[in-house]
Amino acid sequence: MYVSARSDYALRAMLAVAAASTGGAGGYGGDGAGLVKAAALAEAQGMPLSFLQGILLDLRRAGLLHSHRGTEGGYALTRPAAEISVGDVLRAVGGSLTSVRGLPAQDAGYHGVASGLQDVWLAVDGAIALVVDRTTLAELLVRESGTATA
Amino acid sequence: MYVSARSDYALRAMLAVAAASTGGAGGYGGDGAGLVKAAALAEAQGMPLSFLQGILLDLRRAGLLHSHRGTEGGYALTRPAAEISVGDVLRAVGGSLTSVRGLPAQDAGYHGVASGLQDVWLAVDGAIALVVDRTTLAELLVRESGTATA
């Protein structure tokens, strides 16, 4: 499994938004309705702002984020952090989880002695989905505050 | 999980070699000691020969294949197909199974609210390994002859 910078940033941004909303005003930019500015997210996790903006746009189009423009604008989660899984975020920015030579695992088009391979990739896809779909953002935030403190 | 063409070809080549060895002379190039020529493998699975040669070289260096030069040369498995797993082949040509932004999942270097992410990637890596390490080449060949005939 290859996790691209895009997927990595997306998850970190979502976690930062969730932390700012649930944990109250922890030093981010959200003061009023829990909106967090893109610049604050980029700063908090050390991500390039311009690049992050494109990712936030994808997350909004996928329905995971709600945005507001203007002076007191920013981003917020559309659902509680406990109802957003890691898989949701990954699929929002990266398409399907498993791909063979750029194509989804379903239509790999094997023949002859290699026919059995397709079942392997489907099994892998299921195994990955089991992990990333059962893990929610809220769970990761709890785990973080329990193990290490920023 | 992204399966590169290199990994895909490696698995198909290994399966073809295994089929030629165990199943006897099935129309490939191996006639004497069960050696299969690279050209026969390329033909059987529709892979570019020059590209395949580099992959076969990796598989040989990883100790999965045994090669022989000369007029009656070719490739053969060093172990029975039942003792070679899909994971063995993948690791021989592709390095580690899971990587975050090019680095192994172990040293991703998260901090702050993103600390919990590393556990997710490690869990994914374990889940993938469970699938690909439990599946052997022999198992795939049996599965193939049972479901579809080439």
Place this chain on the structure above:
DNA sequence: ACTCTTCCTACCAACTAAGTAGGATTACTG
């Protein structure tokens, strides 16, 4: 009006994957 922020498009550099070409090396054959 003015400022702030999200939104959106286009562009650039670096890297990797995929495939090609050509020759050196080894082994068998007559």
Place this chain on the structure above:
DNA sequence: CAGTAATCCTACTTAGTTGGTAGGAAGAGT
């Protein structure tokens, strides 16, 4: 001892993706 057939190995080319940047246009508040 040639000659041939195959693996072996290195270098190169090409195309696509990734990561990142720049510069505005559009909306929201004061």
